[in-house]
Amino acid sequence: MHFFSQSFHxxxxxxxxxxxxxxxxxxxxxxxxxxxxxxxxxxxPNTGIIRTEKVLxxxxxxxxxxxKILGGSxxxxxxxxxxxxxxxxxxxxxxxxxxxSQYITCIERIHYTPAPSNMAExxxxxxxxxxxxxxxxxxxxxxxxxxxMTERFGQNAELGREGFEGVLRNLWDRKDxxxxxxx
Numbered sequence: 001m002h003f004f005s006q007s008f009h010x011x012x013x014x015x016x017x018x019x020x021x022x023x024x025x026x027x028x029x030x031x032x033x034x035x036x037x038x039x040x041x042x043x044x045p046n047t048g049i050i051r052t053e054k055v056l057x058x059x060x061x062x063x064x065x066x067x068k069i070l071g072g073s074x075x076x077x078x079x080x081x082x083x084x085x086x087x088x089x090x091x092x093x094x095x096x097x098x099x100x101s102q103y104i105t106c107i108e109r110i111h112y113t114p115a116p117s118n119m120a121e122x123x124x125x126x127x128x129x130x131x132x133x134x135x136x137x138x139x140x141x142x143x144x145x146x147x148x149m150t151e152r153f154g155q156n157a158e159l160g161r162e163g164f165e166g167v168l169r170n171l172w173d174r175k176d177x178x179x180x181x182x183x
Contacts, residue, residue, distance in 0.1 A: 002150040006157065007126040012168050014089045014114045017123045020168045021082070021091070025056070029163030032058050032156070050084040055098070061152070070103050089114050104149060106131050125161075129153050 010017055025033045035057035042051050056078045076099035083092045091112040097105060108129045115122035131149045133142040 001130055001132040002146040004129040004131070004150050004153050004157070005127065006154075007124065008161070009115050010123045010125055010165070010168060011121065012123055012172065013121055014091075014112060014119075014123045016168065016172065017112055018084055018091055020164065020171055023167050023171060024164055027163035027167050029159045029166065030156075032061060034059055048086055050082075050086075052082045052084075054080045054082075056080060056095075060099075070100055076100070101134075103135050104131065104133050104145065106149065106153065108153075127157060129157075 012020070024030075025036050033056055035055075037055045037057075038052060039055060040051070040053040043049070044051070058076045058078060060074050060076045076097065078095050078097050078099075080093060080095040082094075085091070091110075093108075093110040095108045095110075106129055108127065111124075111126045113124050114120075115124045129150070131146050131153065133145050135142065
């Protein structure tokens with residue numbers, strides 16, 4: 001099993017970041033995400049926590065020979081479940097690949113919370129991923145495959161960060177725009 005982990009701050013409030021999550025895709029940095037389908041959204045009447053379940057459609061960038069050997073296609077799907085707690089200002093997102101999961105799994109966990117140093121204007125982002133092959137193959141081959149997938153995940157995570165920064169900047173600019181003012 002290989003692990004990926006990162007954390008950083010967005011220079012936007014937790015509320016702004018959470019509004020931005022609804023506009024995250026499409027963006028020019030994450031062209032591999034082609035569709036976002038909301039399967040379910042509910043609010044717990046006791047806690048106020050908003051639960052959203054989505055399926056993201058992606059175009060895989062895996063080498064074609066891997067896709068052919070495993071019998072997949074360039075279309076891949078990921079299940080994402082998020083929990084937004086407005087009382088504690090904590091957002092948790094859990095995602096897992098649906099496509100080719102019988103061969104390799106990627107479990108991602110993301111958390112957004114107000115940054116302790118400046119809660120009103122910054123949001124702490126933390127992300128982890130566990131990548132594991134599930135095939136009965138030589139450990140050295142599995143290790144190389146996991147390593148490659150972890151490296152690819154890191155590259156996509158950086159693109160995701162850049163793309164989401166752009167989405168947040170655009171929302172902020174739009175909010176301050178005279179055309180978005182009161183009527």
